[in-house]
Amino acid sequence: MSRPPSRPPGRSLLVQAKDLVTKCDRCGTCLPVCPLFRVLDLERASARGRNTIARGLAEGCLAPDRQARAAVEFCLLCRACTDTCPNHVPTDEAMMRVRQFFADEAGGPSSRYRLIGGLLRSRRLLRLGASALGLTRRLRLGTWVPGRLLPREFPRDQYLAASAGPAVLAGSIPAPGVLPTPGCRVAYFQGCGMRLLFPDASRSTLNLLNRYSRVAVKGNGCCGLPHLAHGMGDTFLELARSHIELYADADIVVTDCASCGGALKHLASHFEADLRWQGPAAAFSAKVMDLTEYLVRMGYRGQGKRDITFTYHDPCHLARGQGIRSQPRQLLESVGHFVDMKEPDTCCGGAGTFHLDHPGAASQILACKRDNIECTGAGIVVTACPGCLIQLTRAAEASGGKFKAMHISQVI
Amino acid sequence: MAPAAEILQSLRRCVGNEHVLDSDLDRFGYSYDSSFVPLVPPHRPDLVVRPRTAEQVSAVMAIAHRHGIPVTPRGAATGRTGGSVPLRGGIALALDRMNSILELDEANLTVTAEPGVRTSDLYDHCAARGLFYPPDPASWKFCTLGGNVAENAGGMRTVKYGVTRNYVMGLQVVLADGTVLETGGKAIKNVTGYDLTSLFTGSEGTLGIITRVLLRLIAMPKARTVARILFASLDDGCATVQRLLQEGVVPSIAEIMDHLCLEAVARHRKLDLPQAARACVLIEVDGEDAAALAAQTARIRAVAAGCGSLEFKEARDQAEVDDLWAVRRSLSQALIGLAPDRLGEDISVPRGAFPEVVRRIEAISQRHGLLIPIFGHAGDGNLHPGVLCDLAAPGEAERVERVVSEIFDAALALGGTLTGEHGVGITKRPYLARALGETGVAALRAVKGALDPKGLLNPGKMW
Numbered sequence: 062m063s064r065p066p067s068r069p070p071g072r073s074l075l076v077q078a079k080d081l082v083t084k085c086d087r088c089g090t091c092l093p094v095c096p097l098f099r100v101l102d103l104e105r106a107s108a109r110g111r112n113t114i115a116r117g118l119a120e121g122c123l124a125p126d127r128q129a130r131a132a133v134e135f136c137l138l139c140r141a142c143t144d145t146c147p148n149h150v151p152t153d154e155a156m157m158r159v160r161q162f163f164a165d166e167a168g169g170p171s172s173r174y175r176l177i178g179g180l181l182r183s184r185r186l187l188r189l190g191a192s193a194l195g196l197t198r199r200l201r202l203g204t205w206v207p208g209r210l211l212p213r214e215f216p217r218d219q220y221l222a223a224s225a226g227p228a229v230l231a232g233s234i235p236a237p238g239v240l241p242t243p244g245c246r247v248a249y250f251q252g253c254g255m256r257l258l259f260p261d262a263s264r265s266t267l268n269l270l271n272r273y274s275r276v277a278v279k280g281n282g283c284c285g286l287p288h289l290a291h292g293m294g295d296t297f298l299e300l301a302r303s304h305i306e307l308y309a310d311a312d313i314v315v316t317d318c319a320s321c322g323g324a325l326k327h328l329a330s331h332f333e334a335d336l337r338w339q340g341p342a343a344a345f346s347a348k349v350m351d352l353t354e355y356l357v358r359m360g361y362r363g364q365g366k367r368d369i370t371f372t373y374h375d376p377c378h379l380a381r382g383q384g385i386r387s388q389p390r391q392l393l394e395s396v397g398h399f400v401d402m403k404e405p406d407t408c409c410g411g412a413g414t415f416h417l418d419h420p421g422a423a424s425q426i427l428a429c430k431r432d433n434i435e436c437t438g439a440g441i442v443v444t445a446c447p448g449c450l451i452q453l454t455r456a457a458e459a460s461g462g463k464f465k466a467m468h469i470s471q472v473i
Numbered sequence: 474m475a476p477a478a479e480i481l482q483s484l485r486r487c488v489g490n491e492h493v494l495d496s497d498l499d500r501f502g503y504s505y506d507s508s509f510v511p512l513v514p515p516h517r518p519d520l521v522v523r524p525r526t527a528e529q530v531s532a533v534m535a536i537a538h539r540h541g542i543p544v545t546p547r548g549a550a551t552g553r554t555g556g557s558v559p560l561r562g563g564i565a566l567a568l569d570r571m572n573s574i575l576e577l578d579e580a581n582l583t584v585t586a587e588p589g590v591r592t593s594d595l596y597d598h599c600a601a602r603g604l605f606y607p608p609d610p611a612s613w614k615f616c617t618l619g620g621n622v623a624e625n626a627g628g629m630r631t632v633k634y635g636v637t638r639n640y641v642m643g644l645q646v647v648l649a650d651g652t653v654l655e656t657g658g659k660a661i662k663n664v665t666g667y668d669l670t671s672l673f674t675g676s677e678g679t680l681g682i683i684t685r686v687l688l689r690l691i692a693m694p695k696a697r698t699v700a701r702i703l704f705a706s707l708d709d710g711c712a713t714v715q716r717l718l719q720e721g722v723v724p725s726i727a728e729i730m731d732h733l734c735l736e737a738v739a740r741h742r743k744l745d746l747p748q749a750a751r752a753c754v755l756i757e758v759d760g761e762d763a764a765a766l767a768a769q770t771a772r773i774r775a776v777a778a779g780c781g782s783l784e785f786k787e788a789r790d791q792a793e794v795d796d797l798w799a800v801r802r803s804l805s806q807a808l809i810g811l812a813p814d815r816l817g818e819d820i821s822v823p824r825g826a827f828p829e830v831v832r833r834i835e836a837i838s839q840r841h842g843l844l845i846p847i848f849g850h851a852g853d854g855n856l857h858p859g860v861l862c863d864l865a866a867p868g869e870a871e872r873v874e875r876v877v878s879e880i881f882d883a884a885l886a887l888g889g890t891l892t893g894e895h896g897v898g899i900t901k902r903p904y905l906a907r908a909l910g911e912t913g914v915a916a917l918r919a920v921k922g923a924l925d926p927k928g929l930l931n932p933g934k935m936w
Contacts, residue, residue, distance in 0.1 A: 104503060128496055128498045148806070
């Protein structure tokens with residue numbers, strides 16, 4: 062195997078970050094849309110503030126101290142700012158560069174990220190983790206897991222039982238409208254979140270996919286986004302190369318995790334200076350599809366409408382990261398009543414490990430989201446990312462039964 | 474002077490510990506605004522103080538006055554001329570926590586609010602009751618009222634509805650020594666004493682800290698529509714707007730853009746526009762109902778045709794309204810690709826001089842070899858020439874400075890002025906005497922000296 066390309070040394074990461082934010086003229090358009098600035102109204106907690114911190118660090122007028130590091134860690138990477146910015150300044154990309162800079166300076170990421178990154182890096186540990194958590198679930202020990210790390214998943218069979226109307230479960234599942242081209246090889250990219258935390262949803266995804274063709278499950282490792290986001294860029298690249306090789310024989314790679322999809326679709330940009338890998342990376346990225354994108358492309362038809370009202374939370378990495386907004390709504394409209402909530406694409410506060418690192422801010426953001434969900438009167442909030450589903454499951458619990466939170470694969 | 478620690482203590486007692494920020498990082502965060510004042514080296518304040526009430530502002534000012542500490546008020550720091558940059562250090566007085574709308578008085582058609590309320594939030598609050606607060610600076614979704622009043626912000630609706638000043642009926646202002654002044658009131662006719670409300674409106678934070686604003690409202694127009702008119706020349710577009718105003722057809726918005734802007738937008742939005750189009754006017758009319766709108770647009774169409782319009786496109790539904798507006802809204806973005814930097818200026822001329830000042834700016838552009846796309850508010854004579862440049866290139870900054878200086882000269886020679894809505898701040902300071910004359914500047918100084926004899930409020934601004 063060829064040597065991984067060495068990442069540019071520390072100083073130049075700051076210069077890269079500065080180049081990314083150079084078009085920020087501090088106009089303030091991003092101020093009202095940053096979910097964190099809404100809960101902490103200090104300049105350093107705003108997207109404009111973070112961009113300017115990146116510039117200040119690069120230009121040497123800010124010391125790269127603990128406080129500066131905390132400020133760049135305090136970002137959801139949700140891209141709400143980028144979306145509204147007249148110049149589309151990519152705050153998230155700049156923050157990832159600065160985080161990498163800090164991790165390199167300190168000789169690695171903080172121990173918490175190192176631990177999480179290490180677990181997710183190893184396919185063997187992932188497999189062990191999945192079985193351990195499965196056992197925990199079967200023994201109903203979920204509440205013993207510290208930090209409420211293990212969300213209580215609302216499974217599809219309970220949903221079906223609860224929502225069973227006269228015509229719902231009668232008859233067999235209709236054949237798909239469009240069949241994949243003969244010989245088209247479809248593979249499932251099972252993200253860590255789906256595998257470890259939402260196995261029922263993951264099974265539902267597989268069932269859906271198997272309606273169209275025999276789907277390959279490859280036992281992939283982590284997509285690498287947590288590593289990229291927290292200063293473990295080398296591990297990210299290493300994982301990326303493993304995915305490219307693992308899925309070399311697939312024509313379509315479907316994932317039901319918005320974060321994985323977003324990361325995998327953008328792999329190529331990380332290999333721009335790497336002649337050996339840039340071609341394969343671009344080819345791999347082009348094969349990746351979100352589940353909803355795939356189903357709509359395949360002409361998915363629901364099994365008739367249930368008398369249930371859905372609302373939908375847009376994962377940041379799906380709506381802004383991949384431009385997928387209409388497909389999930391279209392699918393939900395085909396199986397029930399659909400009502401959009403206010404600000405459906407505002408981050409739920411999950412954001413990878415953000416909700417663990419900053420539980421206060423995350424729960425304030427979530428409280429807002431919960432209000433918006435409750436205002437719709439929907440019985441189920443649906444999303445397409447396990448990261449969001451962790452948060453939304455919490456919101457559902459806090460709502461005292463007003464609504465449930467489910468992955469889209471479980472309700473269609 | 475009392476030791477710094479003691480001052481810090483007393484400020485913390487005033488506003489609460491967590492609302493006095495003194496770390497390097499936080500002071501850096503309050504060192505900039507949205508202007509071209511260089512970020513480096515940063516103009517860090519010594520402290521950021523974030524009061525919640527007028528009483529707290531008063532107490533902070535009393536401390537600052539006693540110890541001779543400069544104070545620079547700040548809202549959302551969205552200004553374009555450096556108004557909220559704490560040039561001399563001291564205290565950055567962030568008023569963004571004072572964000573309550575205090576009263577909507579429907580009988581008297583007024584609204585009372587704190588300075589940290591976002592302009593669009595106030596608009597929405599009033600609109601929900603059928604009332605209209607017209608000033609709409611481009612930044613209205615994120616800027617705040619205190620800054621709007623302190624800079625006398627304008628916007629696109631000026632041609633029909635005027636600027637912020639036309640809506641300020643009264644203010645509460647904390648003076649340099651901490652005393653609290655109330656000006657104006659809800660009485661419409663009010664000539665008791667000097668018009669201090671007007672004095673503080675547009676004072677750029679140099680005379681006092683605005684802690685409450687009383688604003689006039691009008692009834693919300695019931696219907697609006699938009700038309701886009703293309704012309705072969707900017708003169709034809711300007712002539713149309715002038716003729717309309719003479720005839721009593723007052724559009725609520727009349728925006729014009731020159732051929733450089735038009736080309737950039739056409740490229741950016743993949744619009745197919747007639748080859749001959751060299752100027753575009755976007756006109757919004759409002760009124761009682763669809764019939765009132767139709768009557769106005771018919772007259773606009775006729776007047777435009779009389780002035781040689783090439784194309785008249787009227788929106789037939791909301792989607793088309795959004796579509797036509799997108800041309801104007803996407804302008805900044807469309808211009809971004811053309812050069813690394815764009816220095817947006819803000820001159821204002823008598824409406825009749827609009828075509829001439831544009832001709833003179835075009836000549837300046839040719840002389841210096843820098844592109845200067847121009848758009849502006851044709852209805853009120855305020856225009857935004859944007860000098861496209863690369864400030865990193867050697868010698869470019871000096872060249873741009875000469876261009877800007879010549880643009881100011883052109884505006885002044887035609888009876889215009891340096892700034893229509895952005896304010897003087899830091900960036901236009903060197904040109905103030907040219908615009909106002911020595912006597913004019915001396916009069917401003919006399920006012921400043923009377924209200925802020927120690928020169929503590931927003932020092933380094935305006936002159």
